[in-house]
Amino acid sequence: MTSYNPSKIEKKWQKEWLKKELYFTKDKVKGKKNFYHLVMFPYPSGDLHMGHWYNYGPADVYARFKRMQGYNIMSPIGFDAFGLPAENAAINRNLDPKEWTYSNIKTMKKQLSQIGTILDWSREVITSEPNYYRWTQWIFLKLYEAGLAKREKVLANWCPHCKTILANEQVQDGRCERCDTVVEQRLLDQWVFKITNYAQKLLDGLNGINWPETTKILQKNWIGRSEGALIKFQIPNSENYIEVFTTRPDTIFGATFMVLAPEHKLVKKITKDQQLGQVNNYLEKTKKKTELERLAQVKEKTGVFTGAYAVNPANSEKIPIWISDFVLPHYGTGAIMAVPAHDQRDLEFAKKFKLPVRQVIAPHLIDYKNPPRDGKKNAPRTVVQGIIKHWEKDEVIQIVWKGLSWKTFVIGGAEEGEDVESAVQREVREETGYTNIRSIRRITPEIRSEWYADHKDENRYARMNIFLVELDGPEREEMTDEEKKKHDVLWVSRGAIPSFAPVGELDYIIAGLNEPEKAYTGEGIVINSGRFSEMPSEKAKWGITKFVGGERKITYRLHDWIISRQRYWGAPIPMIHCPKCGTLPVPEKDLPVLLPKIKDYKPPGTGESPLAKSEEFVKTKCSKCFGEARRETDTMDTFVDSAWYFLRYADQKNRREFVSKEKLKSWLPVSMYIGGQEHATKHLLYARFITKVLHDLGYLNFDEPFTSMRHQGLILGSDGNKMSKSRGNVVDPDEMVKKFGSDLVRMYLCFMGPYENGGPWDPKAIVGVFRFLNRVWSLLEKSKIAYSAEAASAAKAGQNPNDKEINRIFYKAIKKVGEDIENLKFNTAVSGLMKLLNSIEDSINKGFKFKVSSFRIFLKLLAPFAPHMAEELWREVLKNKNSIHLEKWPQYDPKLIKEEMIDLVIQVNGKVRDTIRIQRDLPEKEARDLALKSEKIKKHIAGKEIKKFIYILGKLVNFVT
Helix, strand or coil: CCCCCHHHHHHHHHHHHHHCCCCCCCCCCCCCCEEEEEECCCCCCCCCCHHHHHHHHHHHHHHHHHHHCCCEEECEEEECCCCHHHHHHHHHCCCCHHHHHHHHHHHHHHHHHHCCCCCEEEEEEECCCHHHHHHHHHHHHHHHHCCCEEEEEEEEEEECCCCEEECHHHEECCEECCCCCECEEEEEEEEEECHHHHHHHHHHHHHHCECCHHHHHHHHHHHCEEEEEEEEEECCCCCCEEEEEECCHHHHHHCCEEEECCCCCCHHHHCCHHHHHHHHHHHHHHHCCCHHHHHCCCCCCCCEEEEEEEECCCCCCEEEEEECCCCCCCCCCCEEEECHHHCHHHHHHHHHHCCCCCCCEECEEECCCCCCCCCCCEEEEEEEEEEEECCCCCEEEEEEECCCCCEECEEEECCCCCCHHHHHHHHHHHHHCECCEEEEEECCCCEEEEEEECCCCEEEEEEEEEEEEEECCCCECCCCHHHHHHEEEEEEEHHHHHHHCCHHHHHHHHHHHHCCCCCCCCCCEECCCHHHCCCEHHHHHHHHHHHCCCEEEEEECCCCEECEECCCCCCECCEEEECCCEEEECCHHHCCCCCCCCCCCCCCCCCCCHHHHCHHHHEEECCCCCCEEEECCCEECHHHHHCCHHHHHHHCCCCCCCCCHHHHHHHCCEEEEEECHHHCCCHHHHHHHHHHHHHHCCCCCCCCCEEEEEECCEEECCCCCECCCCCCCCCCHHHHHHHHCHHHHHHHHHHCCCCCCEEECCHHHHHHHHHHHHHHHHHHHHHHHHCCHHHHHHHHCCCCCCHHHHHHHHHHHHHHHHHHHHCCCHHHHHHHHHHHHHHHHHHHHCCCCCCHHHHHHHHHHHCCCCHHHHHHHHHHHCCCCCCHHHCCCCCCCHHHCCCCEEEEEEEECCEEEEEEEEECCCCHHHHHHHHHCCHHHHHHHCCCCCCEEEEECCCEEEEEC
């Protein structure tokens, strides 16, 4: 047999498969269930990179496996051809975007064919083709008719470099995801899809789909459901009021000021004359800031007082109204009630401008080791704790209580009419004698703490106040004899605090000592809130809402999807602007609105698309009055194209409808979808939205597009960094295929680690996989020796003494590899194949006689990973007439998977003392006798009576003495 030459055999079989239309999918095959396997289609950016291979190679293993399981597999392919990157690249090269895009498609089709996938090219869709975007425009019209596509004046993300609007999902940390330019905010008329109308449906639908939990969480957080209250703060002597949305109406008694976005409509109305100059200056400064700058967590808070006040509806207190750029006009109502004790941002603002801070929620702690007991007396009290710090050393005082196992800080109760600061000062003097106090500082919020006091036989309910008391010197007065009898006073290192501080309060104490002042943002017990005080905050929340006349409301973080793009290379929006009739849809019979060829593709930067410069395109007739009208010149966001492409694959040649009901029933929804998690809040969210809309409009019989979905990880360079030309760590897949072959690249990508994790490219590991494939290639030569005429005769007679052991080896591999592929654990599946090869080679070396059927099984297991090699060996060496890729996945006998020999664990009194090799089903008496022969066991039971013998079949024995 010739040496392994991948370049020769791979091209041969790729041509053969295409010629035979091996992977062209029929809509129905008798006796087979349909399975729609889909990998996210590529953007035609240029050459295929290793990331594309990682997407398509391992995913193809799964598709081939499902095909061998007996499914009628559809695994289509196409190109997400419209969009900014292609247009920018074409402009930079002074080319027509279509020319650039289609040149890339040609290159990528050739490269994709090298992977050796079962992709069905007969179903190819290209989103920039008129017969595709005609239906993209049709979907737009359906949304328009349903009131879900509207032209609105919105504060939109403008990319100065790309000269177009971006959806919120296309802005990463305040920058354009395409060019990394800081985006600006512009108030413009834009076409939007009302995705917010589907916010709750999008959340609810996540419960019924088999997606990674992390992706569901990303979508949940992006949609951002918040349940809270709309509350009005009246401005005195005015009809005006400020409406805020808050998720914490239970904190309203702690609202000590209000903050408006500088752009808020009330700012100019309420600002007092004496503050007008400062407010106007601040407005001008704000206009020059990006949203990224305004939301930066590390920046110092800025703001200006308007001179106006609002009335807190909870306590009728007049509170000042400020403006600040950290409040954005398009989030919530563009105004907040500031509760500095319970919001960190508000606290920083309050400290900067010396505004009051009022705690209204106390953390609620219950000592679960000594919880309050039913039927016992409840003793509420105000408690103070003082952490006394040494005047020079980093030490604190520990109080050691005599006769008790207590070690505490200074602790005691406040007397009637005594404030807590005075109480802690008194307790310090009484319990320690120290008098020279430099400062007293509260380091935790007031805490509600409950426990059962055994020494008093009563339940304690403490209003806990904890202070850091810094001494200024050693001055100390004599402690009373009574105090000396109760406790000792010790100085201990600050690091010892966790060893004796109360467990419940410890986290608050450590945070208070080590960090800047923090707002308490959790739930707890309401305090300082009138009749609602001492109620659990969650219970008080809605009572307070009703009390202040608020409205209970659910809001979402999700914003409507801005789909207008002021660029050329996209699907034209099918709308007409008539001076008499207004804005009207293009009639369906006139679709598609074709994207014209124009001379200048560069965006003008005026807020209009390059199409606005084409009079031939712009001028049209009104569909209602037939007078002169103008076409909409914005194009659609490319994510609209990809939000429904998976539907079109089922019926891509249909010119009468976007997909027939028959084809929908045959193939949709997608059975398994594979792609990157980076699309969680963009493509995957939009596809779910469009699917739900089409379902509600009666065009689909399902409302989730992808029943199951999995993600692939990221391929890194060998240095562990993301591949980039500047780092010089890019691995060219074409070079790897030329050097090692496609099967090798596929198999290495499967073997390199968990598919969802990705990882660095390892040149050493790829050589190891190459050796494995060469060993497979030479296996058939070895098998000729093992498969002698004598073995053939014995095999026919059923007398091969090694058959049982050989079957067990193969059955275990069939189970292992199959289960791993099913769960997309490609790396362990390849490992299973490698172990099987090792077992086969070892067995041949031991003289085992293999049947040809065994090698057929091995090639079937290999076929999804190395389709070309498996086909070559199947057809040319084993002389099978039909393709191995028409074969079924091998079956196994579960009974024969169990090993006949096992390692039996021998214990003495529950401790492992030895292991011995025995037959799996060895009777109890024989297992006991063999265990007793162990020298190690003899040593441990010598001179002892065996009181009990435990035997767990196939696992262990235990001698109890």
